[in-house]
Amino acid sequence: xxxxxxxxxxxxxxxxxxxxxxxxxxxxxxxxxxxxxxxxxxxxxxxxxxxxxxxxxxxxxxxxxxxxxxxxxxxxxxxxxxxxxxxxxxxxxxxxxxxxxxxxxxxxxxxxxxxxxxxxxxxxxxxxxxxxxxxxxxxxxxxxxxxxxxxxxxxxxxxxxxxxxxxxxxxxxxxxxxxxxxxxxxxxxxxxxxxxxxxxxxxxxxxxxxxx
Numbered sequence: 493x494x495x496x497x498x499x500x501x502x503x504x505x506x507x508x509x510x511x512x513x514x515x516x517x518x519x520x521x522x523x524x525x526x527x528x529x530x531x532x533x534x535x536x537x538x539x540x541x542x543x544x545x546x547x548x549x550x551x552x553x554x555x556x557x558x559x560x561x562x563x564x565x566x567x568x569x570x571x572x573x574x575x576x577x578x579x580x581x582x583x584x585x586x587x588x589x590x591x592x593x594x595x596x597x598x599x600x601x602x603x604x605x606x607x608x609x610x611x612x613x614x615x616x617x618x619x620x621x622x623x624x625x626x627x628x629x630x631x632x633x634x635x636x637x638x639x640x641x642x643x644x645x646x647x648x649x650x651x652x653x654x655x656x657x658x659x660x661x662x663x664x665x666x667x668x669x670x671x672x673x674x675x676x677x678x679x680x681x682x683x684x685x686x687x688x689x690x691x692x693x694x695x696x697x698x699x700x701x702x703x704x
Contacts, residue, residue, distance in 0.1 A: 505561075505562050505563040506564070509566045510565055513543075516543035520550075524605060527631075531600070534555065534556070534600030534630075537599045537601070537603070538557065538558070540562075543569050544559050544585060547585070551574070551582035552577075557583050557584075559583070559586075560587070563587070571585045590614070594625075598625055599625060600629070600631070601633065602632045603632075605634075608637060615662065619634060620662065620663060628701055628702065629703040632663065634659055638653055638655070638695045639692075640653065643685065643686070656676070656677065673698040674696060674698040675696075675698075677693055
């Protein structure tokens, strides 16, 4: 699944945001909206925040929300959008290479939405660290591509995408401290580069640190 295991992830993602994903969708993940709407707002952390759509949605719904991304270009755009919406006091964005550093503190909600990479990413270690930084009663929401879209050049049987079991192993759940609230494959509408539509499959895993 790696393009080049030796490629610098910071260089790769800076180039990606400068030349390919140059603007925000302006929409938060439907999975995030569905799950977070049933939770009591508190401190939230979004891993791989991109242009900040999910963080901004959380802030608009009462959360003290923090987002981190490896790309300074993406983070700068997220900060500018939050400021334009008057949410600068409710959100915090920072550039962070999660494979080598992780935001400090405990959180009521940590999200890792499509935290997948064609270049090196210590994903399992990141998810395990995230689970360890949940407050008692806090939730970790992981959503990942379960299969490639039909228009992808990598849409072959040899392409490896995580399974639900893979995600639970990466997180390190269940344990006496971590209970699995949801672990399922969900579908959503997607649209390819040529406008072709398809139903896409995602893994959705929600775990909770048991209350003290």
